[in-house]
Amino acid sequence: MILQKALACRVIATPLEQPVRLVAGADVAFTPDDHACIAGIVVWNVAEARMVEEAVARRPAKFPYVPGLLSFREAPAVLAAARKLKSEPDVFMFDGQGMAHPRRFGLACHVGVLLDRPSLGCAKSLLCGEPAVPAARRGSTRPLMHDGEQVGVILRTRDGVKPVFVSVGHRMTLEDAVAVVLACGGGFRLPEPTRLAHQLVTRERRE
Numbered sequence: 001m002i003l004q005k006a007l008a009c010r011v012i013a014t015p016l017e018q019p020v021r022l023v024a025g026a027d028v029a030f031t032p033d034d035h036a037c038i039a040g041i042v043v044w045n046v047a048e049a050r051m052v053e054e055a056v057a058r059r060p061a062k063f064p065y066v067p068g069l070l071s072f073r074e075a076p077a078v079l080a081a082a083r084k085l086k087s088e089p090d091v092f093m094f095d096g097q098g099m100a101h102p103r104r105f106g107l108a109c110h111v112g113v114l115l116d117r118p119s120l121g122c123a124k125s126l127l128c129g130e131p132a133v134p135a136a137r138r139g140s141t142r143p144l145m146h147d148g149e150q151v152g153v154i155l156r157t158r159d160g161v162k163p164v165f166v167s168v169g170h171r172m173t174l175e176d177a178v179a180v181v182l183a184c185g186g187g188f189r190l191p192e193p194t195r196l197a198h199q200l201v202t203r204e205r206r207e
Contacts, residue, residue: 004069004072004103004105005103005105007105007109007110007113008103008104008105008109010113011099011104011105011109011112011113011168011169011170012170012171013099013168013171013172013173013174014171014172014173015172015173015176016090016091016118016171016172016173016176018090019090020046020090020091020180020183021045021046021047021090022043022044022045022046022052022087022088022089022090022091023043023044023046023089023090023091023092023093023180023184023191023193024041024042024043024044024082024085024089024091024092024093024193025041025042025043025044025093025094025095025184025191025192025193025194025195025196025197026039026040026041026078026081026082026092026093026094026095026111026194026197027039027040027094027095027096027194027197027198027200027201028040028074028077028078028095028096028107028201029201029202029204029205030061030205031058031205032205034061034065035060035061036058036059036060036061037058037059037060037061037073037074037076037077038056038057038058038077038201038204038205039056039057039058039059039074039077039078039080039081039201040054040055040056040081040197040198040200040201040204041054041055041056041078041081041082041084041085041197042054042193042194042196042197042200043085043087043089043193044184044192044193044196046183046184049186049192051196052087053085053086053087054196054197054200055081055082055084055085056081056084056200056201056204057077057078057080057081057083057084058077058204059076059077059080061073062076068101068102068103070096070107071096071105071106071107071109071110071111072110074096074107075107075110075111075114078094078107078111079111079114079115082111082115089117090118091117091118091119091120091172091180092108092111092112092115092117092118092119092120092169093108093119093120093121093122093180093181093184093191093193093194094106094107094108094111094119094120094121094122094169094194095122095123095124095190095194095197095198096108096121096123097121097123097127097165097167098112098119098120098121098152098167098168098169098170098177099121099151099152099167099168099169100121100123100126100127100128100129100144100146100151100152100165100166100167101127101128101151101167102127102128102146104151106121106127106167106169107121108120108121108167108168108169108170109121109168109169109170111169112169112170112171113170116170116171117170117171118169118170118171118172118176119169119170119171119172120166120167120168120169120172120176120177120180120181121152121165121166121167121168121169121177122164122165122166122177122181122190122191122194123164123165123166123167124164124165124189124190125165126144126165127165128146128151129144129145129146129151129152129165130144130145130146131154132144132145132154133154133163134154134155134156134163135156136156136159136160137156137159138156138157138158138159138182138185139155139156139182140155140156141153141154141155141156141178142154142163144165144167150174151167152165152166152167152168152174153165153166153167153174153177153178154166155178155181155182157181157182157185157188157189157190157191158185158187158188158189161189162189164181164189164190166178166181
């Protein structure tokens, strides 16, 4: 927890310096025996709406399961998968939390800081904060508040479907993060990079 707090101090939220062309979506899964973590990354070309490449890595799950410290179990495999990429993504998008975390240091922050690359979290469920319901139309938002601080945005990515929870990971603003998630929409609740990354790790887990 001390290390987590020290690393959290290194998270910065600054505007993106260039237009976003390639987004690397990352997701993780664990083997049925829980002994190994599988990380999958799918690089998505935003302008052309197509997958550019994918990478998978497995690493032993050496860190124990501790709620709130899951990124320490998952980060080694994600970093290993990122090292396999041939392209250079402009943004890393995680199926998980960034600053929308009790100690403001979810997986998107952890890996974003270690890579020193722009990153964001786009989670399917709420980890901390006060639930709120945005309007039904795609693109509608509500602030995600925790302990009197805005830690993210509750975002509707498709008309009438459940919202997602978007937060900064590193080196981008919350407005940037929301814009990137919406730009990667493919007609589903989840943005294409992390939706495809989830499918990738699910296949790898079965195999």
